[in-house]
Amino acid sequence: MTAPQPLTGVVVTLNEEDRLADCLRSLDFCDELLVIDSHSTDRTRELAAEFGAQVIERDWPGFMAQKEFGTRAAQNDWVLFLDADERLSATLRDEIVALRAEGFPARAGWRMPRTTSYLGAWIRHGTWTPDLQLRLFDRRRGHYGGTDPHAYVVVDGPVGRLAGTILHDTYRNLGEHLAIIDRYTEVAAERMSEKGRRARPSDLVLRPAVHFLRAYLFKLGFLDGWRGLLLAYLGAHYVRLKYARLMARQRSRPTPRPDDACPGTFGASPD
Known part of the structure; x- marks a missing residue:
């Protein structure tokens, strides 16, 4: 028989503090529990320790970098990621336990x-479903x-699909949803600007409208x-705000003075 594959929950x-217990309780079959905390001011770290988790406190470098840090800090090669507001359904937990006993055969991730x-x-339609997440993988x-x-997981190899669901208890209230939209659109606009993306006035009108129609009707x-x-309205608002902030960034870039221009450009500003 194949020996059970060691597994780290991250x-x-x-x-x-108010949501972490259900998350960690659903991961209690893992060989290691690892919590990466960004200087919580409530009892998050103490609660994690009560569940037997190893807690690493570090500054927030961004979503992708923090989760990649957790991937490399795990003691085991197979890792299972959940957000603090998520938990495994009973069906999904049983599937993962069975796969672990078999050594996670023939797949790089699930x-x-x-x-x-x-x-x-529970939301059953719109752009939030189907919402497939690759959270179990061989690092x-x-x-x-x-x-x-x-941020999302990228694997080199075949990926399987499980039937059980991650149960996601998202925003505590509408105010939190609006605050996260505000924060996330700022980050998204910054990343788009770094990649050289540009926004046009039409993006502020057409892209939100397309999102709303897709989410609410199609x-x-x-x-x-x-x-x-x-959700369709706030999704469109997210798109509009993201491109508005990208446009504000590109419009705030200083225009070169004529004497700063390269020879032969006659002082023309770049597009």
């Missing part, structure tokens, strides 16, 4: 669907990539009632 935290609760109800063949704030968000309408 959670990245910041002030998650995707699993995520179902999100928003303001008191020898995988790493965190993407662009902040949307992805059947209206079937989630007022929550579906609100």
Whole structure:
């Protein structure tokens, strides 16, 4: 028989005292629990220690870098990531336990669907579903990539799919949702600017409208009632704000003076 494959559960935290217990409880079958905390001011670190987790406190370098740090800090090659506001369903937990007993055969990683609760109800339609997440992987063949704030796992090898779900208890209230939109769009605009992306006035009109129509009509968000309408609206708001901030960044760049121009350009500013 194949020996069970050692597994590390990893959670990245910041002030998650009220939600962390359910997350760590769902990971208690892991051989190691690792919590990477960015200087929480509540009892997050103490609570994690009570669950037997190793706690590493470090500054916040960004989503991708923090999760990649957790990947490399784990003692085991197979790692399972959850956010503090997530937990494994009973079905998903049983699937992972069975795979672990078999040594996670013939795969570099495993995707699993995520179902999100928003303001008191589970969301079944719109752009939040289906929401497949690659969270279980062999770190020898995988790493965190993407662009902040949307980091994701990249693996070299075949990927399986599990049936059980990650249960995601997202924003505590509407105010928190709006605050995260504000923070995430600032980060996204900065990353887009660093990559040389540019925004046009049409992006402020067309892209949000396309997102709203896709989320509310084509992805059947209206079937989630007022929550579906609100999510489609806030998704469009996210898109508009992201491109507005990108445009503000490019418009605030200083225009070169004529005497700073390269020879032969006659002082023309770059496009």
